[in-house]
Amino acid sequence: MNGDSGTGLIVLVTDSRGGECRTVEDLRGRTEYRVRRISVDALGSVLDERCPDGIVLALDDPETVREQGELINGRTIDVPVVVAPSAGGEALAIAALRIRAAEYVRSTADRRVDRIVEAIEADSHADRVRDDEFRRILATELPDEAFVIGEDGTYLEARVRPESEDLYEMDAADLVGMELEGVFPNDTAETLQDCIDTAIRTDEIQSVEYDAQTNDDWLRFEARVVPIDGWIDGQRAVVWLAREITERVKRELELRARQAELETLNRINAIVRQVIETLVDAPSRNAIERDVCRQLVDSELYCGSWIAEWTGDGQLRYRTGAGEATAYLEYVRERTPDGNRPFRRAARTGEIQTENYGVERESVPEPLRDAVREDDVRGVVAVPITHEGTDFGVLTVLASRDDAFSESERAGFRLLGETIGFTIMAVKNRQLLFADTVVELEFRIDGGDTFSFDLSREYDCTCSLEWAGTTANGRAFQFVTIDGLDGETVITEAADHDSVEECRLVHDGTTGCTIEIRLCESGVRTLTNHGVTIRDVTVEDDVGTCLIEVPQNANVREVADALSAVYENTELAARREVDREVQTAAERRNRILDELTDRQLTTLRLAYYGGFFDWPRESTGEEVAEAMDVSPPTMHQHLRKGLKTILGEFFEAGAGTVD
CATH class of the missing domain: 3.40.50.2300 (Response regulator)
Incomplete structure (x- = not known):
């Protein structure tokens, strides 16, 4: 020392x-x-x-x-x-x-x-x-709240941070002498007393989370319960160290919710991808729709799924479905006039629609509320099935999850609806393209309110459809030739007609004209929505004749009903099975070459091999004309006629098709 x-x-x-x-x-x-x-x-x-x-x-x-x-x-x-x-x-x-x-x-x-x-x-x-x-x-080192509590649950000492004192109805000093049962609800007090007993019995620090009432709200606390060596006032005791963790708990809950949402979204995307992959080999529209509904329900993410389409008279036509949400489906079938439900809004607007019954339950009709309760439906999404302006119905999916159909999930369903529409159209076209035998249907339409019928009645002219189709952005066009009426009159009449959205004069001759037109409603658009091939549409003397081709397994009544929804006086005039001519690629090529003149074929070859069609061009029109020893206007005349002959082979042979 x-x-x-x-x-x-x-x-x-x-x-x-x-x-x-x-x-x-x-x-x-x-x-x-x-x-x-x-x-x-x-x-x-x-x-x-x-x-x-x-x-x-x-x-x-x-x-x-x-x-x-x-x-x-x-x-x-x-x-x-x-x-x-x-x-x-x-x-x-x-x-x-x-x-x-x-x-x-x-x-x-x-x-x-x-x-x-x-x-x-x-x-x-x-x-x-x-x-x-x-x-x-x-008061030296310890957290938000610190207490000394005896083994009988009595507060022996108490301290609260000065900045937190205003949160509580009583001062910390007033807690001394009180018991847990007088401070907390019975179930909470029992849990805290069990924690004290365990700490003293095991002589180990314990942890517990609990809620405490403040002046404004309930707060969440995390406590460490530290047993004290020795005796105080004749009993064992613990030091109760509490931290307020309300915000941390909220952040953790939000994080878990986001993680759960991400996991669910990954599962949803996986299901959507799986469904899309199976669509590739689907043999028919019915098979496509059936597989989609079944796979969505089999994923256990959804409790019901079905596909329906709206008929021309405003009725809901159920096509197929899966799942056990029968009460909800029965309500839909019986109450189709209810225009505020998601499936009807989706059919009307062409946009995906959702409804959350956990949040919006009070705003729904009582019968629907009963159906929702019986099937435990928390959310619904209605997805339009479309492709390039063609509507194939609405996919409706039900879920029992409170967080169903977030924006990310809706994006996946939006893609699914577009993919189903594309696949249905592809299947229809494939059936028509590869069929050796098709069914030719001829419809007679006596009178109508569309532009062509009004022109026919007013001016005794004939309107013939040249081609109808849809652009990449979904805009539907028709090219119509009118015999017996000049273009100026047609454009004037179109400007005043309610059914015409746009009209442009393409060709104006002495005895007729050709126009490009967009209509609000037309039988042609209705037919294209059903994936048929239109061979000819003519309106003359207030009578329309419509010639179309459908696959052998097509639902003819469905096509007829769709056309009748636009034109009231429609009847099926003829039904014929037509065998298609089998033609090899070489035979078709030779026929095209036979229809070209020598000058047209030479011009096409010089332009093609000289890089005239490349971008940027390898040869100009003047250079091609010089090689032919003709003037540039003459060269362009031969070139245009040759191209028209080749393109006509592909387009005229299927006049009016929408491919």
Whole structure:
């Protein structure tokens, strides 16, 4: 020992792994006690020699503090212990509470040495532990709320952060003497008492989360329950350390919700991709629709799925479906005039529609609310099935998930609806393209309110469809030739007709004209929506004749009903099976070559091999004309006639088709 004067002894324990502690010099210079500095390994031997007047644990490791405290308490000696770390922290404060330290003083604390000496010199250690030292330790390092609670659930000490005091209806001091049952609801109080019992029984720190009522709201707290060595007021006790974690819990819930949504979305996208992949080899429209509904329900993400289409008279025609949401489907079938439901809005607007019955339940009719409750339907999405302006109905899908049909999920269904429409159209075209035998249908239409019928009645002219189709952006066009009426009159009449959206004069001759026209409603558009091949449409003397081709397995009544929805007086005049002529590619090529003149064929070859059709051009029109030894206008005349002959072979042979 260094030569310390004085009769009393303070043992200062330091960790041999740490450096020289400043506390030694401070104590030696400001107290009459002898200060003996030892390592943690030497404390037992010192206590065997004599009982010091006080022990200072200048340690920064909570577990080491706990071990030294247990060593001291195990000697059954009444000696004040001060925990005086250099850094401090909550874990060290908890350790000080557990060993019932007389004081906890960090190196940065005011009056550090005085507080150490005062704690050592204080009389009646057992009585003092009940009050001042717990209050000081609780106020030093511990979190938002700190309490000393006896094993019977009685508050012995309480402290709340000053900035949080206004949240509560009573002061922290008023809690002292109250029991858990008087502060929390019975179920919460029971849970907290169980946590206290476990901490005391196992002598291990416990954790628990609970809600507490404040003046404004319920807050979420996380508590660590630390058993205290020894007895207080004749009973075991714990230190209850609580942090307010409401915002953290909200963030965690939001994160879990986003993770769950992402996982669900990944599953949804996987299902959509799987459905799309199976559509490629589907043999028919019925098979496409049946497989889509079945796979959506089999994924267990959805409780019901069906496809329906709206007829011309505003009725819902059910095609196929899957799932057990029968009450909801029955409501839909019986109450199709309800125009505010998602499936009808989707059919009317062509846009995907959703409805959340968890949020919007009070706004739905009572019968629908009953159906929703019976089938446990939380959300519905209605997806238009379209392709390039052609409508094939609406896919309706039901889900029992509260978070169903987010924007990301709707994007997947939007793609699915477009893919189904594309596939249905592809199947119809494929059936027509590869069929050796097709069914030719001839319809007679007596009168109508469309532009062609009005022209025929007013001017005794004949209107013939040249071609009808849809552009890439979904705009539908028709090219119509009118015999017996000049172009100026046609354009004037079109400007005043309600059914005409746009009309442009393409060719104006002495006895007739050709126009490009877009109509609000027409039988041609209705037929193209059903994937037929239009061979001829003519209106003369207020009577229309429509000649179309459909596959052998086509639903003829469905096509007839669709046309009747536009033209009331429509009848099927003839039905014929037509065998298509089988023609090889070589035969078709030879026929095209036979129809070209020598000059046209030469011009086409010189232009083709000379790079006239490349971009940018490798040869100009003047250079091609010079090679032919003709003037440029003559060259362009041969070129245009040759191209028209070749294109006519492809287009005229299927006049009026929408391919």
